[in-house]
Amino acid sequence: MQAISALAGQNYAAARPATEPQGTGTAGEAAVNLARDFTATLQQAEQTAQAAMTGGADPHALVQALAQTELAVEAAVTVRDKVVEAYQEILRMPV
Template structure:
């Protein structure tokens, strides 16, 4: 009998519950809604920072940081959209 194999199997079985999804998280739909809400919040925060910078109430460095954060959020959203469209097209190509 391989003791190391048995030990690693037991360790895997013990760590398995730690990776299980939390009850009540809502799955992928809830995660997508949270991502959309965070994206909208990022855009609103950047808009508020830009307005404050135009009136001289915000530091220019804060504006640059907010714009960089928004750029990253937009690039991420475009990448996710492209992957979803690609997956949908791949499903359409499957034979029935």
């Protein structure tokens, strides 16, 4: 019974950092990190697509890469739309 408790404790300790909030930086730093992650996702998908065309990657990896890219692009478009909406709202405010 103690071995199971110890194993559960180790698994919890290993999983805990993944659930903690990351960074307490500024909004600018968060935007830069977001742009880097977006770029990395697109580059990884492109490399996977090229490997699939030459026979170096399986079709499942290609589908996963394309799905991740689609999700990243949809998120970027949503953020852009929200920024444009906020900017337009600011322009409508009386001075």
